[in-house]
Amino acid sequence: MKKPYYITTPIYYVNDKPHIGHAYTTIAADVIARFKRMDGYDVMFLTGTDEHGLKVNKSAELAGIDPQTFVDQVSQNFRDLMPILNVTPDRFIRTTESAHKKAAQEIWNRLIASGDIYLGSYEGWYSMRDEAFYAESELVDGKAPTGAPVEWLEEPSYFFRLSKWQEPLLTFYEQQPDFIAPNSRRNEVVKFVEGGLMDLSVSRTSFNWGVTVPNDEKHVMYVWLDALTNYLTGVGFPDTNLESYKKYWPADLHLMGKDIIRFHAVYWPAFLMAAGLEPPKRVFAHGWWTNEGQKISKSLGNVIDPIDLISQYGADAFRYVLMREVSFGQDGDFSISGMKNRINADLANAYGNLAQRVLSFIYKQCDGIIHASADLEPQDKVILLGLETALTEVRTAIDHQALHKMCDSIWQCIYDANAYVDAEKPWSLRKENPERMKVVLYVLCNVIKRLALLTFPILPQASETMLRLLGESDFDLENFSALIPDQRIIQEPHPVFPRIVDEA
Known part of the structure; x- marks a missing residue:
């Protein structure tokens, strides 16, 4: 029960x-x-x-x-x-x-x-x-x-x-x-x-x-x-x-x-x-929140309307910024520039780019097929183990309402995953060592799957999109450590976090 x-x-x-x-x-x-x-x-x-x-x-x-x-x-x-x-x-x-x-x-x-x-x-x-x-x-x-x-x-x-x-x-x-x-x-x-x-x-x-x-x-x-x-x-x-x-x-x-x-x-x-x-x-x-360093009040005309911000930047981005921008329990200052920076740096560049470049590569260069492998190198095991550690840290953060620490643990894994991509260079392995390329991509797909499960409470729309692209339909954490089966076919990926470009 x-x-x-x-x-x-x-x-x-x-x-x-x-x-x-x-x-x-x-x-x-x-x-x-x-x-x-x-x-x-x-x-x-x-x-x-x-x-x-x-x-x-x-x-x-x-x-x-x-x-x-x-x-x-x-x-x-x-x-x-x-x-x-x-x-x-x-x-x-x-x-x-x-x-x-x-x-x-x-x-x-x-x-x-x-x-x-x-x-x-x-x-x-x-x-x-x-x-x-x-x-x-x-x-x-x-x-x-x-x-x-x-x-x-x-x-x-x-x-x-x-x-x-x-x-x-x-x-x-x-x-x-x-x-x-x-x-x-x-x-x-x-x-x-x-x-x-x-x-x-x-x-x-x-x-x-x-x-x-x-x-x-x-x-x-x-x-x-x-x-x-x-x-x-x-x-x-x-x-x-x-x-x-x-x-x-x-x-x-x-x-x-x-x-x-x-x-x-x-x-x-x-x-x-x-x-x-x-x-x-x-x-x-x-x-409490302040707005650009000022106390929020109707008399100052600086009340922050969540509906306006969500119509501009989306619910996922708004949710993430509120959870990440300040230590939960402390006062925080809200600014549009800070929000844009968070969206671009953390969501578009770090998380979105990780998913997009890995899944696009598989879709274009591997016929959209994930090839399972048991031939994991030490660095592969380390990156996967990092997600297991993050799950433990997130559980603790949730029980202590330390939602900023939840974000910190997850995004550290995202940064580590991007560093792993840069170190392993699957685009070079395609010609030099295709079998190793398949292993690296398999590891990365499992990393993205676990990241999407961890981020689902904060970013429900984007995380669900990532999981569905990977052919996943079970969003329970009981499924967290399960590896993606061999020959899984992915859907054609598309960017889940578009960058914000100021018209100026």
Whole structure:
């Protein structure tokens, strides 16, 4: 039986259209999900949209339509983005679904039953942009730590006894050292919890666009309590006897941007433990992008539209650049010139050129036939062994969400393969030693096959093209070390990564 693996993106807030941050998290999750599927796991990959709260309510008012119509329109923008990014979620969830409302209310009822929710009144600072409450001590120049404006709120509210969970959370972090990653985010969270936790306001009465609090219709649930529950809804909660729930919960990995680590690493495990449910196994927070060194904002007019970039450069190239350009977990700077350089140097010149020159040579000079051989020289064995080592390194990188290291390991093999071609010179061997030429080409075809399997999670379209050119139809990693059979006929190759040439 396949081992289950449950990975999620955050559900995206529907007050605006998708941007590069949404694309980044979703592509990263897709790379991991694709690799795990290839590696024999039973994967559940969940993404979706977060559709309640004050910010959505205000955005709908500004648009002059009711909230449900508004979220229907904007949620569709995110759903439409999935095939454009070539990502493969198994479930796209919306928090306005009746199944989700049922799950959120069940969490609420469990927290009431455990004595972790009580009725009081809230007075304090609230950021509509962050949908977050902040203590006076957290404000910076009268704003939230994120730079968002805050407003003073006074209203009746239910509270979650977050303060009660300070010590249990610190014990949990100590016992589960890999729960929060990268380490910089772990240190940040532990320091925050050690600084003391205040009880958390978990309902609102000043608007009604949200999940109604059970047995008190004057209140709607705090959007984050509602939103985080989606990860449970996605696998069948509140029916904990469902096969999907028993198989996939607790989640293996919640992937998100660093701005929402507190909600996932503090509030969420506290809610779950209070409700008698297991916390997820790991939360990983990646960094933010800047654009040509500048913070990205609508006011600066430098928002990066993933759909525009994909229409120009293709989904594969866009996916690769985002995964390779920065250490996953750190902040990164995006530039068009950097993207073009990566596409030309890594994809067109290194990877594409390797496949094209080898397969074209076989197609033209060997009647398109791959000749198997057991007469391998030491250098042949070394290049093939390098791919086996790379697979081990990639597995480790995936499990640590070190997606940049995944790329490094694969591209080192690509550089080594190009050096092997240059050293062996099959074009010279054609006259000097045709039998050795066949061996070299056979080795290279197996190298390209293994490279295509390793790159498939990042470059699904190009990798599939390469595998099909080689006559391969099985894309499982179980097939990784199998050698291409004798007399395999290849299709006529064509360049999979065209170079970008500036008209200027």
